[in-house]
Amino acid sequence: MGLDIYKINPEFKDIMPREIIELEENATWSTKMNKPRGIKELPETKELLEEHSLCAGCPEAAALRYVLSALPKPEDTVIVNSTGCTSLMFPHIALHTVHSLFGNQNAVASGIKRVLEWRFPDTQKDVVVLAGDGATVDIGLDYTLQSFFRQEKITTICFDNEVYANTGGQESGMTAKGQVFKMAPTGKKFDKVPMWELATTSGCHYSINMTASAPKAVAKAVREAILIAREIGPTYINLYTPCILEIGLSANEGLGEMKDQDKDRFASYKHISPEAEAYLKKCKEEGLL
Amino acid sequence: MSKITDMTATHNWSGQKLVSADYMLFEAPRTKHFMTGSEVLKEAVKRATVDASVSYPITPQSEAAHLIGELWAEGYVGVYFRGENEFGVMSEVAGCSMAGARTITTTSGPGTLRAMENFAQWSGTRASMQLVLMARGINSPLTIQPDNLEVQYLLETGCMIWYAENVQELFDMSLAAFAVAEQPDVHVPIITAVDGFFVSHTREAVMLPEDDIALFPYNPYKAPLPPIDSEMPPGRFLRDPFVMKSNYISYATHASWQWEIRSAVERSKPYARHYLKGLVHVTGTEDAEIAFITCGTASHQAKEANRELEKLGVKTKVLKLRTIRPFPTDEIIEALKGVKYVFVPEFNVVGWLSNEVKSALYGKLDMDIHAGPRVAGGMSMPAEAIIKEVMEKINPGKGA
Numbered sequence: 001m002g003l004d005i006y007k008i009n010p011e012f013k014d015i016m017p018r019e020i021i022e023l024e025e026n027a028t029w030s031t032k033m034n035k036p037r038g039i040k041e042l043p044e045t046k047e048l049l050e051e052h053s054l055c056a057g058c059p060e061a062a063a064l065r066y067v068l069s070a071l072p073k074p075e076d077t078v079i080v081n082s083t084g085c086t087s088l089m090f091p092h093i094a095l096h097t098v099h100s101l102f103g104n105q106n107a108v109a110s111g112i113k114r115v116l117e118w119r120f121p122d123t124q125k126d127v128v129v130l131a132g133d134g135a136t137v138d139i140g141l142d143y144t145l146q147s148f149f150r151q152e153k154i155t156t157i158c159f160d161n162e163v164y165a166n167t168g169g170q171e172s173g174m175t176a177k178g179q180v181f182k183m184a185p186t187g188k189k190f191d192k193v194p195m196w197e198l199a200t201t202s203g204c205h206y207s208i209n210m211t212a213s214a215p216k217a218v219a220k221a222v223r224e225a226i227l228i229a230r231e232i233g234p235t236y237i238n239l240y241t242p243c244i245l246e247i248g249l250s251a252n253e254g255l256g257e258m259k260d261q262d263k264d265r266f267a268s269y270k271h272i273s274p275e276a277e278a279y280l281k282k283c284k285e286e287g288l289l
Numbered sequence: 290m291s292k293i294t295d296m297t298a299t300h301n302w303s304g305q306k307l308v309s310a311d312y313m314l315f316e317a318p319r320t321k322h323f324m325t326g327s328e329v330l331k332e333a334v335k336r337a338t339v340d341a342s343v344s345y346p347i348t349p350q351s352e353a354a355h356l357i358g359e360l361w362a363e364g365y366v367g368v369y370f371r372g373e374n375e376f377g378v379m380s381e382v383a384g385c386s387m388a389g390a391r392t393i394t395t396t397s398g399p400g401t402l403r404a405m406e407n408f409a410q411w412s413g414t415r416a417s418m419q420l421v422l423m424a425r426g427i428n429s430p431l432t433i434q435p436d437n438l439e440v441q442y443l444l445e446t447g448c449m450i451w452y453a454e455n456v457q458e459l460f461d462m463s464l465a466a467f468a469v470a471e472q473p474d475v476h477v478p479i480i481t482a483v484d485g486f487f488v489s490h491t492r493e494a495v496m497l498p499e500d501d502i503a504l505f506p507y508n509p510y511k512a513p514l515p516p517i518d519s520e521m522p523p524g525r526f527l528r529d530p531f532v533m534k535s536n537y538i539s540y541a542t543h544a545s546w547q548w549e550i551r552s553a554v555e556r557s558k559p560y561a562r563h564y565l566k567g568l569v570h571v572t573g574t575e576d577a578e579i580a581f582i583t584c585g586t587a588s589h590q591a592k593e594a595n596r597e598l599e600k601l602g603v604k605t606k607v608l609k610l611r612t613i614r615p616f617p618t619d620e621i622i623e624a625l626k627g628v629k630y631v632f633v634p635e636f637n638v639v640g641w642l643s644n645e646v647k648s649a650l651y652g653k654l655d656m657d658i659h660a661g662p663r664v665a666g667g668m669s670m671p672a673e674a675i676i677k678e679v680m681e682k683i684n685p686g687k688g689a
Contacts, residue, residue, distance in 0.1 A: 005522045076519045080384075096517045098387060101410055104380035107372070111384020112517060115341055118293055118367040119389055125519060143380065146373040 002075040022046040057251025060241040063212035070219035080109040082135035103140030106147035133174035148202035161243040169246040199236035205276040209269035211240035213258035291364040305503035310468035317498035326488040331356035340390035341368035349485035350395040350423040375400035379407035386416040389509030389516035398425035401439040411478040412447030417470040425485040434667020441641040450614040452584040456493040465564035568617035573606030594675035638665040
């Protein structure tokens with residue numbers, strides 16, 4: 001059905017909220033475009049994220065906008081999320097999204113993806129997991145890794161803010177060693193979990209560690225990860241979206257923090273399997289990238 | 290492997306002729322077979338046009354889960370895989386069901402508790418999957434024996450709970466379960482419980498319809514919430530989402546939603562009365578002053594006690610509850626007319642069924658409700674144990 005579900009019955013058009021009408025008329029749906037979607041359309045078009053309730057200047061909100069702008073086929077994309085700051089944004093996304101429990105996002109996504117493949121054998125439907133570091137690496141680590149082991153054809157994007165932000169700033173597995181947070185009043189005693197490396201050794205065909213400092217780079221990674229997940233297997237993006245609130249920065253300092261970390265804890269890491277690389281080459285030739 | 294596109298208006302993807310639940314349960318000619326509960330569940334799933342199943346090993350449900358896998362390999366089930374643990378499995382089942390699949394899974398004892406967070410989530414999303422629970426009790430100490438303590442933990446999850454006594458009932462109930470759970474005005478998950486080993490591993494004579502027929506497929510577009518498949522307008526894109534806010538409307542919404550789930554369970558009653566031929570089956574002497582209220586294999590033991598007591602000149606009747614959620618209060622009150630003593634024999638240490646009975650009858654009927662006899666941890670409950678309890682009660686000091 002795809003894009004048709006966003007068409008408004010003309011009889012009701014006069015009572016529909018403006019943002020819903022704009023979705024039909026001015027969003028960048030893939031079937032309306034003759035080139036891949038991307039962040040360059042953001043200023044001119046209707047975004048798939050409506051007003052959200054995150055803190056002013058939150059890099060996670062910016063990152064979600066980049067992610068949504070880069071989905072190859074949003075009208076056939078299901079997004080699975082988890083509990084945390086991200087769950088404050090999900091009711092504002094104009095796509096099918098699921099919030100189930102805290103930590104089970106990759107298990108739910110596995111079920112959804114397999115059934116969509118079964119029910120719609122002739123339609124490509126993408127399943128993307130978007131969750132925080134607590135959900136992905138701590139409480140949900142088993143389900144994250146097991147979905148990689150099983151070679152589920154889903155893309156997992158971790159908004160790594162290195163802290164449990166929504167519950168008030170507690171240490172997570174992704175917190176840097178030595179950092180003082182709640183529940184780690186004398187500083188974290190062990191290293192940040194190298195989740196991007198775990199993803200590689202657990203079977204992901206594409207694994208990236210990066211910050212959200214460069215919108216274009218984020219969009220490119222998202223697009224590549226989703227295309228590979230369609231055809232080859234699981235993909236993983238670890239994306240630094242600092243919690244400016246918990247590390248004591250102002251609303252305008254998120255970008256600077258991410259740029260600093262581009263050279264430190266989030267120095268570029270990229271793994272791509274040979275088959276995924278060959279597939280991306282093919283995608284480029286076909287104009288999908 | 291089958292493809293869903295092989296399905297036609299008259300036949301499913303494995304070539305079985307599509308029939309209604311009424312035809313399957315009440316009209317199709319049946320022949321006699323001899324099989325265990327695990328084997329009969331395979332036969333039910335084979336005739337149910339099941340889209341998806343996720344499995345995980347735990348005694349005593351493992352064999353049933355293997356056999357559903359065989360059905361997948363044979364092309365009867367669309368999606369099947371082994372999950373990582375029961376919490377993962379029940380989440381995967383949630384994903385399957387939300388994406389529009391008729392979904393079934395199985396578990397037992399400790400697996401039920403590991404998965405617990407999911408069951409309230411299942412009902413909260415108004416999904417209609419079926420869990421077949423082969424009850425075995427809960428650690429510690431480690432036990433794999435028949436004991437249905439885990440049902441106590443499931444009572445307030447918002448799922449329907451049915452209880453089958455034997456292999457035949459497991460077959461009929463697990464098919465009827467889909468028919469009832471998928472009604473648009475019900476549409477909540479259903480847990481079909483049996484006692485592990487006593488039913489899962491015991492071979493009995495069963496009457497089965499031929500396997501060239503199967504239930505009509507599930508239609509997710511009749512569900513009260515749109516399936517997560519990008520085929521219907523997303524229901525969550527709201528101008529001002531209330532669910533993530535702390536205000537009166539969000540509290541009221543959450544509260545009314547929880548009431549609605551429980552109302553949906555209550556609304557299943559007329560459908561369950563039809564497909565199960567009553568929520569309560571009553572046997573024994575109609576004007577008896579002693580009644581047993583039971584479910585599962587405890588019903589079987591109570592019926593044996595009923596026959597033995599009859600020989601001693603003591604008239605009794607047996608109320609076998611087939612649904613626990615919804616709880617058949619009206620049927621119980623009707624069947625207890627003229628009864629003075631109620632006994633609730635159970636295979637668990639807490640007596641959850643007697644607690645349910647007492648709470649449902651409080652202020653409505655004035656009679657002695659005796660919470661027992663109870664056995665646990667896999668102990669058997671011979672009819673003699675029930676008879677002794679009855680005789681000591683009605684004939685104090687003189688024993689059986």
